[in-house]
Amino acid sequence: MSRRTETDVRPITKAEFPDWNRALNTGFLQPPAVAEEQLEARRRQFVPGRSLGAFDGDRCVATFRSFDQELTVVGGGTVRADAISNVTVTATHRRRGLLTRMMAQDLAAAKERGDVVATLIAAEYPIYGRYGFGPATTMTEWAVDVPRAGLDRRWAAPEDGGRIDLVDGADVRALGPGLHEWLRREQPGAVSRTELWWQSRTGLVNMNGTPWTEPYYAMYRSADGGVEGLASYRTDDHWGDAKQPLNTATVEWLVGVTPAAARALWHYLCSIDWVQTVKSGWRSPDDLLPHLLPDPRAARITTQADWLWVRILDVAAALEARTYDGRGAVVLEVVDRGGLTGGRWRLEAGPDGASCVPTTESAHLALDVADLAALWLGDASAVRLAALGRVREERAGAARVVDALLRTSRRPWCPDMF
Structure with a gap:
């Protein structure tokens, strides 16, 4: 044995x-x-x-x-x-x-x-x-039924005076990092990218061992010449009976740092000859894409799932790092079975800043550190978690107070897999 x-x-x-x-x-x-x-x-x-x-x-x-x-x-x-x-x-x-x-x-x-x-x-x-x-x-991932979308298939250029150009990997390596930094200054949940990230997405470095084939790279310039968007996409070659094109354009990543850039890039992708379906790649659940189409129902959700998971290691530093539109105070009893950052914390927050300190006051809301992580970036609802039995109100109405402080008008989104 x-x-x-x-x-x-x-x-x-x-x-x-x-x-x-x-x-x-x-x-x-x-x-x-x-x-x-x-x-x-x-x-x-x-x-x-x-x-x-x-x-x-x-x-x-x-x-x-x-x-x-x-x-x-x-x-x-x-x-x-x-x-x-x-x-x-x-x-x-x-x-x-x-x-x-x-x-x-x-x-x-x-x-x-x-x-x-x-x-x-x-x-x-x-x-x-x-x-x-x-x-x-x-x-969230969408598949756009291009013929149903209602866009003018004769589209040739952005209506705002900007332009779309196809560029190469060297252009992406030169312009992409700056665009991503612009995006992540405004997008909760976004993460930093290394030089290696850009090199691996443009063929200089082969991380997965499969033969490299270059995708298409589309760049948007505004009317004043500023670069405000980049997209990487691939197309297949699929034809049906009677020589009908059934091709798909699959987006690998798309950065549009202004609404105009996002609109122009998505309209461009939906105007490519022979392309009948555009697959969006990994997008924010409140992405503008469906509503940039005359018929939003043409964008069908194919995947919607959890993405970035967070483990808080320092409750005070995490809660003090973010901003708050409303003003209020709440005492949180944070349970951390890993022993890294649990305890009772008093959060006082407002538009002018936040303070989070240990306290002996009675708790208003008790929750696991994992549920605090889900709430921290503004996407989850404490009221909903209370209904699910995952957080416990020690004072009536505490979950609504937490939602008023933590929830955001813009949903967090992480564009990256790592």
Whole structure:
């Protein structure tokens, strides 16, 4: 009878990087062998101490990586985030607490560094709530039935005097970072992008090992010549009977920092000859797209789901970092089973700033740190969470007070997968 050996969880060394990547591919159901080009690209993400592995003997059986990130909060400020990615446990080693050990090690280090939150994109919903993460943003994808949309298929240029040009990867690398910074100054839930992000989206670096084919890049310039939008998209080649085009344009990403830019780029995509369907890619749930069409019903939701998950590591710093349109005060009893930032906190907030300090006053609202994360960026409703039994009013009406303080007119959105 075989004996289960103790599995060692530790930061990996550079020498262990190939085996770690093999385990990573296995966990994500990719071919285990890692091409040298792919390995070289991934080495650029390697930060000593931030890539963890679980080892059974000399074989890596679980992976975990974190990296520095900035997250935009309500009002346009940013906080330091511990971004978590590449989380896998090989099927032969499930239910042994490996993820729990790696997560505890990483979050403790993030707290020590002074990171305000941790972030991740959850592949599966039930996993991360037990570590204090809550779903803080939502993602929506639309498929636009172009013939039904009601747009003039003879569209040739934006009506506002601007223009659309097709550009290449070098233009995207030069102009894209500035546009993204413009967007994330105004978009709660947006995260920072590295130079490697732009290089991998324009073919300079191959992260996934598959042959690179260049997409189309469309750029919008306003009437005064300023660049206010970029989109990356691909098209297929699909024809029906009687030579009828049935082609689809699939948007990989689209940045429109003004409503005019968003309108022009979506109208352009819906005017391309032969394209009958436009797939939007990952968008905010309150994106303007459907209502930029004469018939909004032409934009059919194909996916709507949780997206960015947040784990608050410092309650006071998180609540003081964002802005508040209303004015009020509330005492929160925050339960943190991870022991990182629980306790009772008094939040006093208004348009001129916020103060969040420990208190011995009686709590108005009791909630788990994961539910506070869901409320923090302004998307979730405390009233709704109370109805679901996830938060508890210790004072009648406290959930409405929290909603009046925290909820926002613009829904948070994270454009990125990481």
